[in-house]
Amino acid sequence: MNTILITGCSSGFGLEIAKHFLDRDWNVIATMRTPRADVLPASPRLRILPLDVSDERSIRAAIDAAGPIDVLVNNAGIGLLGAVEGISMTKVREIFETNTFGTIAMTQAVLPHMRERKSGVVINVTSSVTLKSLPLLAVYTGSKMAVNGFTESLALELAPFGVRAHVVLPGRAPGTRFAENAGPRMEGNIPESYAGLAAAVFENFKDVSQVTHARDVAEAVWQAATDPAAPVRIPAGEDAKAWAAGA
Numbered sequence: 654m655n656t657i658l659i660t661g662c663s664s665g666f667g668l669e670i671a672k673h674f675l676d677r678d679w680n681v682i683a684t685m686r687t688p689r690a691d692v693l694p695a696s697p698r699l700r701i702l703p704l705d706v707s708d709e710r711s712i713r714a715a716i717d718a719a720g721p722i723d724v725l726v727n728n729a730g731i732g733l734l735g736a737v738e739g740i741s742m743t744k745v746r747e748i749f750e751t752n753t754f755g756t757i758a759m760t761q762a763v764l765p766h767m768r769e770r771k772s773g774v775v776i777n778v779t780s781s782v783t784l785k786s787l788p789l790l791a792v793y794t795g796s797k798m799a800v801n802g803f804t805e806s807l808a809l810e811l812a813p814f815g816v817r818a819h820v821v822l823p824g825r826a827p828g829t830r831f832a833e834n835a836g837p838r839m840e841g842n843i844p845e846s847y848a849g850l851a852a853a854v855f856e857n858f859k860d861v862s863q864v865t866h867a868r869d870v871a872e873a874v875w876q877a878a879t880d881p882a883a884p885v886r887i888p889a890g891e892d893a894k895a896w897a898a899g900a
């Protein structure tokens with residue numbers, strides 16, 4: 654039976670991916686910064702482990718406790734909206750620490766085992782903002798663009814060992830806790846000169862005619878995990894697919 658380890662399972666896409674694979678009889682290791690058993694259905698195939706992807710010791714402990722993994726999903730991520738000149742470097746580093754370096758560190762941690770077994774899949778969740786740029790998201794977009802490039806090069810490097818790497822690119826998903834979780838980090842990021850631009854951006858966010866749902870992301874991760882012919886980049890959600898077609 655196959656085993657998947659997913660980061661950031663306390664809410665949103667990570668939680669839905671965990672449910673999706675549990676429903677399909679996989680062993681699921683759902684990791685969370687603050688473990689909570691009540692968010693997922695009880696199952697003998699489910700293990701919940703603590704994991705903060707920005708903490709090397711936490712990564713080591715989780716990987717040691719997890720044992721062999723067939724699929725790693727680097728889903729944990731944080732958002733940041735603001736004008737570049739209004740964002741402190743502390744916040745910039747925080748974004749890259751989780752979205753980019755956390756993804757790289759988790760990948761490094763599972764690779765020796767996957768390479769030796771000559772099988773495994775690494776799936777990195779980035780974003781459709783890497784397909785079509787939007788204003789006031791430069792830092793977040795940079796953190797996810799880096800993961801796209803990292804993954805595409807990694808896929809070539811791992812192919813001789815029978816290990817695959819993919820990026821799943823979700824569109825905007827107002828149904829997750831992403832915006833709410835990013836809220837406190839957005840304080841003071843919009844200098845007065847950018848207020849008009851920010852108002853227009855927030856106005857556009859009100860349009861929910863084409864959005865991504867958590868199940869779209871779970872289905873894209875399923876495709877990456879189970880279809881050896883899956884493309885390296887997989888857009889997830891109606892809006893992301895439309896952007897990818899136009900990109």
Ligand SMILES: NC(=O)c1ccc[n+]([C@@H]2O[C@H](COP(=O)([O-])OP(=O)(O)OC[C@H]3O[C@@H](n4cnc5c(N)ncnc54)[C@H](OP(=O)(O)O)[C@@H]3O)[C@@H](O)[C@H]2O)c1
Pocket residue numbers: 660661662663664665666667685686687704705706707728729730731732751755778779780781822823824825826827829830831832834
């Ligand atoms: N929602 C969108 O519009 C959207 C669009 C495109 C891409 N994405 C990407 O999709 C992924 C999932 O986002 P979501 O929409 O599901 O948001 P979410 O509901 O906020 O979920 C994010 C998850 O990441 C976890 N996390 C944050 N920092 C972490 C860390 N240092 N170590 C481990 N876990 C950490 C959070 O845990 P806590 O509960 O502990 O904070 C939470 O479980 C992210 O990578 C995000 O960038 C989101």
